[in-house]
Amino acid sequence: MRTSVIPEAVQERFNVVELHLDRWIKNGLAERVALIDLESGEETTYRELHRLACRFSNVLAEHSLELFDRVMIAMRDSRLSVASFLGAMRAGMVPFYVNPNYGVDEFKFFIRDSRCRAIIADRSTAEKLEVATREVGKHVKAMVNVDRDGFSDLLEGFRDEYPLAETHKDDPAYIVYTSGTTGRPKGAVHLHHDLVYAVGPYVSNVIDVREGDVFYSASKLYFSAGRMFGLHIPLMCGATSLIDPERSTPERVLAAISGRDVTHLLCVPTLYLRILNHLERLGVRTLERRALRYCVSGGEPLPASVFERWREVTGLEILNGIGSSEAEWIFISYRQGECKPGSSGKVIPGWEAKLVDESGQEVTEPYKVGVLYISSDSVAAFYWRRSEETRRTFIGRWYNTMDMLYFDQDGYLHYVGRSDDLFKVHGMWVSPAEVEDAILATGLVQECAVIGLPTSEGLTEVVAFVVPKDPSNQRLEEELKAALADRIPRYKIPSKVLTVDEIPKTATGKVRRTALREMAMSGLIKRAGEL
Structure with missing residues (x-):
């Protein structure tokens, strides 16, 4: 003491x-x-x-x-x-x-x-x-x-x-x-x-x-x-x-x-x-x-x-x-x-x-x-x-x-995540809804959803799933990040933009973020612009 x-x-x-x-x-x-x-x-x-x-x-x-x-x-x-x-x-x-x-x-x-x-x-x-x-x-x-x-x-x-x-x-x-x-x-x-x-x-x-x-x-x-x-x-x-x-x-x-x-x-x-x-x-x-x-x-x-x-x-x-x-x-x-x-x-x-x-x-x-x-x-x-x-x-x-x-058997507490959808990047809160609104406002996508995913170093990065308006646009990720630069702080801009045919949702229309995490971890989803 x-x-x-x-x-x-x-x-x-x-x-x-x-x-x-x-x-x-x-x-x-x-x-x-x-x-x-x-x-x-x-x-x-x-x-x-x-x-x-x-x-x-x-x-x-x-x-x-x-x-x-x-x-x-x-x-x-x-x-x-x-x-x-x-x-x-x-x-x-x-x-x-x-x-x-x-x-x-x-x-x-x-x-x-x-x-x-x-x-x-x-x-x-x-x-x-x-x-x-x-x-x-x-x-x-x-x-x-x-x-x-x-x-x-x-x-x-x-x-x-x-x-x-x-x-x-x-x-x-x-x-x-x-x-x-x-x-x-x-x-x-x-x-x-x-x-x-x-x-x-x-x-x-x-x-x-x-x-x-x-x-x-x-x-x-x-x-x-x-x-x-x-x-x-x-x-x-x-x-x-x-x-x-x-x-x-x-x-x-x-x-x-x-x-x-x-x-x-x-x-x-x-x-x-x-x-x-x-x-x-x-x-x-x-x-x-x-x-x-x-x-x-x-x-x-x-x-x-x-x-x-x-x-x-x-x-x-x-x-x-x-x-x-x-x-x-x-x-x-x-x-x-x-x-x-x-x-x-x-x-x-x-x-x-x-x-x-x-x-x-x-x-x-x-x-x-x-x-x-x-x-x-x-x-x-x-x-x-x-x-x-x-x-x-x-x-x-x-x-x-x-x-x-x-808590474990020694009394140490272990962090699992948030009970809501917020997550932190560089120590600052990121609201998926805010980033999603900004992405939709660019007019480049039909739908989108945002989650936080662990990097190889164990930190967290922003990842966006989008349904492009123009699936042939190979510069979508670059254009999207440029458009977001004037809308949201830099740390909220997605590190990765992944294209999907549709955003998985529940019967009531809520985004199934767990399903998005599984999709991202599978490695089968292409980044925007990839053939």
């Missing part, structure tokens, strides 16, 4: 930003480095981050934002994206990150759904957000572009002090948007006390955090895991977060490990595999890990082969885990020296978990599959403006994860 720097409980009046910033300054640690920008090398101390967050609080207050108003942040990772998030929470507002790579239509959805009162953008998003706001954002009071000429001077003109809003521990603190069963994003509303119960058990039982530690999350802040590992965990533990505005490639991750003495690394399994393959191409058989002590993984199942290869190259185990945006962080995990490759790990103390079978009974036998339910004070309170989905997902004190698992 490790000693945690996170309190076990909080007072009724509580603003979680105090645990990120104010307490370190009160304890004489203001000059510790909170953030390092990987691109520029610029360092930001806790005192400087505190002042910057306060200035953002004052900017938002200047625009007449009030308690619990939503603040949308669509920026590349930077010290300003961190400070704006903390500044909004400090003032009692409710921020949420949005992927800056989205297009105008996707931004319009978030503006409409959240009824956000303020939007904070940078040069990568400002133009798209201005278009979206003109069309659907009459309720938006402020549009702040941090890269606009003169903004730095403007920000410096605001006071660098702002009192912590006197929020209650059960007041909304921030929103995390996550994919719904229909593919429509839904906002999980987290309260001010949630992070205490998400971070505390993890740093007490899975990792330790020491003075001078440096965290590097390959996942960006606009992903739930990236925000947790790149913002909340390091800052709530008084450590340093290495902020990377660019896409995380194997080269960038390796440079961070070697050049910045990273101690805690987070990557999705796909990226760990890419790093291993990159090292193999370079002929590197042993990686000098320098300060690296912890390698964490989540977002998708970790293949046993990737775990073994990583341990052989680095001498470190990948601490695989299962978590969710609704739960806020990992609740099932490996622990150093207790890893069982191929499993998902064990429930972290501080969490409760149970498997429930189809009859609603708790599973008590090893190897029997059930739906995972978990319970903790870190679980979201509800979905924003989604009462039906809230009732279906949050049942009393239990959260229905919709993940299917079983």
